[in-house]
Amino acid sequence: MIVATAGHVDHGKTALIKALTGQHTDRTAEELRRGISIELGYAYLPGDTGQSIDFVDVPGHEKFMRTLLAGVGCVDALMLVIAADDGVMPQTREHLALVGLLEIPRLLIVISKTGLATSDQIVAIERDVLSLIEQQNLPATICLHVDSLLGTGVEAVGAQLQLWASITPKPNSNEPARLVIDRHFKQPGLGSVVTGTLLGGQIGTGDFLQLSDNGALVRVRGIQIHHREAKQASAGQRCALNLSGDLQDAALGRGSQLLAKGSWAPTNRFDARLYLQEHNLRGTVQLHIGSAVVGARLVPLKGLQSSDSYGQWVLEQPLCCFHGDRFIVRDPASRTLLGSGVVVDPFAPQRGRQKPERLALIRAMDQVGPDQALETMLDVQSEGVDTQRFMLSRRLNSVPSISTDTLQIGGWLWTRANLEALIQQAIAAVSHYHQINPQLLGPVRAQLGKQLGLTADSRTLAAILRLALDRNHLRQTGPCLHLLTHTPQLDAQVTDWFDRVRPAFVECSPRPPVIGDMINQLQVDKHVLLDWLDRLSAAGLLVFIARNRYLLPADADRLLNVARGLAAEQHDGHFSTANFRDRSGIGRNHSVAVLEYFDRAGLTRASGNTRILR
Template identity: 30%
Template sequence: MTGSDPDRLAEERRRGLTIELGYCWTDLPGAGQIAFVDVPGHERFIQTTLAGVGPVPAVLFVVAADDDWMPQATEHLAALDAFGVRHAVLAVTRSDLADPRPATERAIAHLNRTSLRGARTVAVSTRTGIGLDELRDALAELVNSLPRPAPTADVRLWVDRCFTIRGAGTIVTGTLPAGTITVGDQLSLGADTVRVRGIETLGQPATTISGTARVALNLGSKTPFTLGRSSVLTTPYAWHHTTTADLRVPGLGDVRRPDRMTLHVGAVAEAVHVRPLDAALARIVLPRALPLRVGDRAILRDPGNRTILAAVVVDPAPPPLGRRGAAARRAAELATADGTVDPTKEVWRRRLVAASLLRQIGVDPAAASAVRAGDWVLSREHAATLRDKAIALIRTEADAPELGLPLAVVARHLDLPEPDLVRPLVQPPLRLAGGAVVIDLDAPSPAMAALRRLIAELTESPFAAPDASRLRTLGLDEKVIAAAVRAGRLVRLDGSVLLLPGADQLAARLLSELPQPFTVSQARECLGVPRRIVVPILEQLDRTGRTRRLPDNRHTSRDEHDSGQSVAHYGRGPANH
């Protein structure tokens, strides 16, 4: 069909069987170019077979009319079913040597028990040419029926060959399932980065290529030592590379000793430690980090007895398993997880998660019914729980619920990584006041009632800062005063002088009306306060640049217009706080 022999090795030609992955391609009328990954059929090379099968979207499944159904055919079919390959053509070859009907019936019976059920069947003979045109038509129909991957998808290229060409550099090949690679692109190799120097697809150079496609990339002469067969090249920062993942594995409970198995995903095969969570869920620990996403199809294989188990990644970024019973609790959390991406459920299971991590594991955070704050996403259930905890915290820890607690304090008590995560939790009776979270009460607390009396007095006499005796009379202790200062209800000057916010603005305006420069005594008479109050006010105005202290200890206003800004809430009337 292609006019080329994908067997490259002399040993392959001598023995008449495929040992390594081979590649060939052809043009099909109505479908364009189609590429084949030729995989070994012999049972000894199953690991190589799985490396070729993992990334492909469709299969040409071949059996011989003059041969029995082989055990490795069952193993290959199980692998295709496990990887979720659903598009296939069944070719019964050597039909000139035997009646193809018995072999066809046997093969169809096996295929119909897998994801390849309903595959179109063609009997062919390469010696006589019978059926080859029909096979080409079937393959064209197959190719045209495949879903079109998004060219804008994140790149994940599973490397199945890596070699060096003198004068060119390191070449890697693989099947690109989706996304686009362009000459000059940078791709991630774990923590390292490589640059694409050249692209070739199906024997022809290209400047850009989109999946699904067979590609060869020239990565130049300077590449990381970790680059090789079974490497994975990805779009930088778009993937979560993990050494731990939770998988749904139907049939795991039937495996005698499942703790050590081989994971096949993409073109990678790695020995992994398997910890069953229940009879159909397992946690795997990988020897190296791989870019995995929710819904990735994989295989767990027991090298000892050739058992193949279908596996699907349900969480590539799972929480650690801690105390006794953690595995059972985790299994309960994942009871309905089957690899289908459900953004709301993903956030619910994690309670609090970075939106960037969700995107890296294949989940769209914008599609989740959840609470958002910056790069963070909270489940609505967790947000409600945190809101209740915040209310209880402020009622018990704040000196006055109406003064509340700073955002940072609330975040620390709620084990939130950032204070801004508290903001979406603020709903009645919670309210933000400056940088604090407060509770609005129907009746003011005693501390708040005392504070309101002080605010009323300062509104009537803006510079009449209370002394310690007056504060005791009002019933205000240091904790309440400090909370009021943090909440922006009061301003503390020189450690002991308490005024309302804006009092310094009013003082600056009044002092600007004095003959310039003025003495401390003139300022004291202007504001109508004793020296213990006027000195801290003048020091504050000097620090903020609204007055300037002269060498003879007199003061002068710097900018009469700037210092005369309106402070409308002061006046000779009742408090409006």
């Protein structure tokens, strides 16, 4: 169990921790000289049931509020210390507000320095603080009295914390590892050491992790838990890790995280559920998330018929966050807390964020259980759900089991009923196209997508076409989709023109013939030739690649097989234009045109400087 200790400066937090654990959390020369906590301090108390208690001692002075927020971002309980000779102070009220904003489940009020006050003073302070707690609707609170110097009441505080530790559920260790770094230092003979709280998963010696700042890969050389060597750290524990690898001091400071390989996915914007005092925030404010601080601007998401408030945060610098992460909103100028929020979608889009379907999807994603969220998302999103993105955002190792009958294609998930209905609509649309255009081979992908209300690059369109083609409901010739039984009703002129131009295509196969050469051979006007080549393409006898570039369908298929062969040879399925040029032998300009045609036809997808098969 992780316990943060908070309270106004000089109210006895550090002394209480020393009385409980025998450990002094103030460690810097400045802290020892001034007698106040400036940095986060750490101590631990072995648990009676094997569940230890880790303390994070946070500064009490208002100037160090940023450090305090870094210490209370991921704790199981807050111990608020109030001096009997001083009473409730402004920082006391602010720390109580944090309990509600962060939804810290347990709150222990400790009235300290009781030897310096009368019993009436102590009762009055207890009455004041309990009244504040009631006004703010905070969780049920226990109030204890101590004098750390005399040792009175310390045992009762320890017993209460031990009881909470015994009933505090352990975080999930069966998820990707995630450690929030709160301190980094160099250890002679060891090198870089970081300390932090393991929020989920497990970390073992020899494991490779990624730094959230830059994705750099580091190796865990050693682990210490409570100053003892360990082979493994589990979720809910504080630990120190000795690291090796591509280390940069700037990437190891407070606010950074160590993530399981494959979990590194920084974002510049995220959608969140909001609990703000003022919903029309203007300008840049500070978000305190985990132990990180980042400037951000709020874009309200409007149009939801709900009492819940949602917004999109646009960040000044990217960070790694996940669904369910809680954050504090603060105005750095006035040093006031403005509210809090919970991350709903860490990978929010900029375009279409105010559309009704997007807002409905946010509501669907804002479910605590991943199985319930997935089912609701499938109901409201016709475009399906990206299972890899879903698992990453919720830090899952596998797709949750749901009752809905689904189909998964290429990492995307759809409800079977929706996809099967769309397949039948696609078949009907192609059949209708044949009826009104009997002389043409069939619609191209974009035309069919428009009939179904889907964009040409829609993954749902790609999925239903893949299934329809695999089941032989449809066939694709070049860019045209058609029924297996359909043959274009060609007139004599079309057939005659194809017979005239076909030798030029066969002669230079698989390169497209040069239009100028064809004009000279056939002795026709350029515009007449291009018009007929377009008509032959519409009839399925040729494939339009780009302006002045056409291919026989067999040659287009041959070049597609070249792309498939290249993709199969690479472990990640990517191949470059240069690879395609060299293997096909058609030259760079033709290669660029053919690959761009494959992109438009939905056969390949550009990925940086390479391509991958759809």
